[in-house]
Amino acid sequence: MTAIGSAARFAPVRLLGRIHPSYAALLVLLIAIAFLTPNFLSPLGVMAFLRRGASLAIVSVGQLFVLSMGGFDLSVGSLITLAVMGSALMINNDPALTWHAIALVYLMGIGSGLFLGLVVSYLKVPSIIASLGALLSIKGVALAWSGGSPQGYLPDNFRQFGRVTYHDVPIIQVLPMSVVVLAVFVAICAWLFHGTTFGRLALIVGDNPRAADLAGVRVRLVRIVGFLVSAVSAVTAGILLGGFAGPAQDVGDGFELQAIAANVLGGTQLLGGRGSVAGVVAGSLTLTALFTVLNLIGLPKPLRDAVQGGILIAAVAYSVRRQGWEK
Amino acid sequence: MGAGLSMAEAAPRFEMRGIRRTFPGVVALDDVSFSCAAGEVHALCGENGAGKSTLIKVLGGVHQPDAGTILLDGKPVRLNHPLEARRHGISIIHQELSLLPERSVADNIYVGREPGRLGLLDRAAMRAGAETWLRRFGCRFGADAVAGSLSIAEQQVVEIAKALVFNARILVMDEPTAALDETETERLLALVRQLRAEGVAIVFISHRMRHLFAVADTITVLKDGKLVGTRPRGATSPEEIVRMMVGRELKDYYPARRARAPGAPVLTVAGGGNEWIEGIGFELYPGEIVAVAGLEGSGKAALGRAIFGAAPFSRGQMVVGGQAVRPNTPLDAIRLGIGYVSDDRKAEGLALRQSVLENALLAMRGIAAIFSRPGRTAPRGRGIDQLLREVDVRAAGYDQQIRLLSGGNQQKTVLARWLALAPRILVCAEPTRGIDVAAKAAIYRLLRAYADSGKAVLTITSDLPEAIGIADRLLVMHEGRLAGELPAGATEEDVVALAAGHQFEAAPA
Numbered sequence: 001m002t003a004i005g006s007a008a009r010f011a012p013v014r015l016l017g018r019i020h021p022s023y024a025a026l027l028v029l030l031i032a033i034a035f036l037t038p039n040f041l042s043p044l045g046v047m048a049f050l051r052r053g054a055s056l057a058i059v060s061v062g063q064l065f066v067l068s069m070g071g072f073d074l075s076v077g078s079l080i081t082l083a084v085m086g087s088a089l090m091i092n093n094d095p096a097l098t099w100h101a102i103a104l105v106y107l108m109g110i111g112s113g114l115f116l117g118l119v120v121s122y123l124k125v126p127s128i129i130a131s132l133g134a135l136l137s138i139k140g141v142a143l144a145w146s147g148g149s150p151q152g153y154l155p156d157n158f159r160q161f162g163r164v165t166y167h168d169v170p171i172i173q174v175l176p177m178s179v180v181v182l183a184v185f186v187a188i189c190a191w192l193f194h195g196t197t198f199g200r201l202a203l204i205v206g207d208n209p210r211a212a213d214l215a216g217v218r219v220r221l222v223r224i225v226g227f228l229v230s231a232v233s234a235v236t237a238g239i240l241l242g243g244f245a246g247p248a249q250d251v252g253d254g255f256e257l258q259a260i261a262a263n264v265l266g267g268t269q270l271l272g273g274r275g276s277v278a279g280v281v282a283g284s285l286t287l288t289a290l291f292t293v294l295n296l297i298g299l300p301k302p303l304r305d306a307v308q309g310g311i312l313i314a315a316v317a318y319s320v321r322r323q324g325w326e327k
Numbered sequence: 328m329g330a331g332l333s334m335a336e337a338a339p340r341f342e343m344r345g346i347r348r349t350f351p352g353v354v355a356l357d358d359v360s361f362s363c364a365a366g367e368v369h370a371l372c373g374e375n376g377a378g379k380s381t382l383i384k385v386l387g388g389v390h391q392p393d394a395g396t397i398l399l400d401g402k403p404v405r406l407n408h409p410l411e412a413r414r415h416g417i418s419i420i421h422q423e424l425s426l427l428p429e430r431s432v433a434d435n436i437y438v439g440r441e442p443g444r445l446g447l448l449d450r451a452a453m454r455a456g457a458e459t460w461l462r463r464f465g466c467r468f469g470a471d472a473v474a475g476s477l478s479i480a481e482q483q484v485v486e487i488a489k490a491l492v493f494n495a496r497i498l499v500m501d502e503p504t505a506a507l508d509e510t511e512t513e514r515l516l517a518l519v520r521q522l523r524a525e526g527v528a529i530v531f532i533s534h535r536m537r538h539l540f541a542v543a544d545t546i547t548v549l550k551d552g553k554l555v556g557t558r559p560r561g562a563t564s565p566e567e568i569v570r571m572m573v574g575r576e577l578k579d580y581y582p583a584r585r586a587r588a589p590g591a592p593v594l595t596v597a598g599g600g601n602e603w604i605e606g607i608g609f610e611l612y613p614g615e616i617v618a619v620a621g622l623e624g625s626g627k628a629a630l631g632r633a634i635f636g637a638a639p640f641s642r643g644q645m646v647v648g649g650q651a652v653r654p655n656t657p658l659d660a661i662r663l664g665i666g667y668v669s670d671d672r673k674a675e676g677l678a679l680r681q682s683v684l685e686n687a688l689l690a691m692r693g694i695a696a697i698f699s700r701p702g703r704t705a706p707r708g709r710g711i712d713q714l715l716r717e718v719d720v721r722a723a724g725y726d727q728q729i730r731l732l733s734g735g736n737q738q739k740t741v742l743a744r745w746l747a748l749a750p751r752i753l754v755c756a757e758p759t760r761g762i763d764v765a766a767k768a769a770i771y772r773l774l775r776a777y778a779d780s781g782k783a784v785l786t787i788t789s790d791l792p793e794a795i796g797i798a799d800r801l802l803v804m805h806e807g808r809l810a811g812e813l814p815a816g817a818t819e820e821d822v823v824a825l826a827a828g829h830q831f832e833a834a835p836a
Contacts, residue, residue: 196697204689212678213657214675216657273681
């Protein structure tokens with residue numbers, strides 16, 4: 001009898017605890033943006049927001065695959081830079097070369113992901129170190145290739161992914177191509193993570209790789225696939241960013257940390273074992289909304305970085321506390 | 328012994344009266360009284376969830392009672408924090424030891440109490456002090472040994488020394504013999520008797536009747552948060568204690584054996600060896616349970632791992648179902664129809680933050696195609712839910728995180744994981760380690776039923792009565808080799824003699 005009484009008393013509190021604060025934060029930030037920019041609540045405003053957030057959402061969802069296995073992929077920022085700079089140099093404003101270049105940067109991404117996955121699984125190098133090394137190497141390659149300054153041009157048929165918006169679409173009026181890319185990528189990842197054996201194994205490997213191994217799970221294969229998804233997400237985000245912003249040698253800087261922050265906000269467990277694609281998408285949009293607000297109120301870039309660092313620490317601290325409460 | 332008893336008649340060192348403690352939704356302790364005198368060993372037993380650990384946490388200042396009083400040497404005290412309990416001389420040695428694995432024995436013994444001189448560590452004093460303790464306990468390792476390199480038994484001695492440096496007058500030992508083999512257990516029990524003679528009040532928690540009866544002066548049984556009774560050792564029996572714990576007669580604790588039809592062996596090992604074991608040769612037949620016994624370090628654990636491919640054989644032959652095989656990974660072994668229950672459930676068996684369901688499905692997931700739809704039906708068409716019900720896993724729901732379940736229910740989940748694949752050989756290392764009596768009986772029934780269905784079960788166990796009770800045959804290991812084979816009905820003395828390396832005429836058939 002006492003059991004029923006106290007359970008009823010605690011239920012509302014527990015329910016409040018279940019709702020991830022990221023969603024509440026996102027809502028507050030979106031209301032703030034709506035106040036600061038009058039036409040934000042139109043389809044145009046929403047689509048523009050999604051287009052701005054698309055690349056971060058894509059890398060964040062990719063990062064989920066590595067984080068949920070208990071790893072980190074810090075190489076994604078420089079992989080984005082490599083994808084943008086490499087495409088610009090290879091295409092050099094010749095639209096006929098666009099598709100070849102895209103195929104080649106995806107190959108580079110797959111190579112990088114495969115390499116990281118193999119190093120982490122077979123040489124047992126902690127992924128945070130291996131991917132930090134990869135960050136430096138890839139960035140070095142990108143800079144050496146371009147001679148240290150933005151070079152080459154991206155033709156319109158490359159930039160369309162980040163730039164083009166379809167008009168006269170029913171109901172939503174406008175549809176940026178980057179939002180289509182985002183939707184397709186997220187759908188594929190949601191299937192991989194929530195609809196396949198691989199997704200379940202990713203969480204188990206993140207929770208206890210030894211137990212997984214002793215139950216016959218191909219732990220190395222699972223880890224390699226995780227790094228591949230992350231690398232492919234970085235190249236995809238790079239292609240969107242190249243179209244959005246054009247070639248620049250700092251285009252991917254900081255994306256690795258933003259992606260991790262988006263994951264923490266979205267309820268991914270650092271060191272593995274828990275996470276969801278929907279949560280991460282919400283987390284990344286929260287971060288994008290936050291940047292938008294900070295931008296709108298006129299905070300300079302260095303201060304925005306400082307605020308972002310603070311948010312990351314606060315979010316991790318909160319998620320650790322939250323785990324404590326659940327015990 | 329005589330001194331211990333006469334001292335036990337004095338005022339108790341600590342007395343807990345009418346302790347009640349509730350948590351949201353549960354009454355963990357209800358009017359429990361428990362006391363222990365100086366120079367007394369008071370055993371505390373009960374199934375998992377009976378309230379033992381809550382009672383210990385109240386004594387240790389981790390939880391505060393909702394009602395009831397705690398008296399130390401006759402004076403009421405409030406223990407609001409573990410540090411206060413420690414200041415009162417109460418020391419608790421948990422099942423999961425808390426030593427710093429990279430530090431020396433001396434550092435560990437004096438951690439938090441380092442002797443200093445002029446603000447510097449007095450290492451010489453620490454080492455000398457530590458050596459004194461180690462000599463008193465008859466240890467074979469020195470104060471400079473790195474804690475992580477010691478065996479569990481040795482680490483426990485360090486924990487005890489650490490407690491005594493803190494002037495512990497009340498020592499609580501939670502399942503101290505759970506991970507020890509027979510010789511180590513004997514040594515630990517001797518140390519407990521020595522501490523008793525020195526006037527320490529000792530609370531001894533254990534599931535193993537034999538160890539309880541070897542050392543306890545008094546035995547108290549808890550069930551469902553209530554006190555069932557307190558008995559002097561001389562006035563009770565293991566049967567009565569088990570009955571008090573379970574609340575009913577435990578009939579057929581070890582399930583009956585059934586005569587099996589002779590057939591071809593499902594597993595043959597000849598001359599098998601690797602880094603840890605050598606010259607292993609035996610056969611395993613469908614329908615039988617074979618237990619592997621031996622001391623810690625005898626290679627019995629390594630044998631299980633070798634068959635399962637986790638630490639494969641590098642020499643010799645292994646034949647499964649008539650075909651020569653060499654499983655080099657667990658996945659190889661699983662594909663050959665071999666399952667393996669690890670002796671370290673938390674570190675090697677479970678993904679603790681995942682659901683009961685995912686843990687039960689793990690072996691099926693392992694052999695499934697990686698991008699397949701994650702199903703929950705076993706290959707033979709039985710749903711995993713049904714299987715979990717059959718092995719009687721009790722959880723609020725199979726979506727519940729498995730870390731919230733009792734050890735017995737966790738172990739049943741691990742068994743269900745393998746039963747789902749129906750391997751022809753099931754290797755179980757310490758299948759009942761750290762689980763309560765009723766769950767043990769259930770596991771024995773499950774293993775017997777599995778063998779009766781025509782599969783072979785190889786159990787590796789440090790629990791001698793269990794090995795003898797459950798097995799159709801016993802293999803005994805000594806120093807990495809098979810020392811001999813014993814039929815069902817062998818006595819503990821037979822097994823111990825073989826395990827200790829005495830030679831016998833009878834050679835394995």
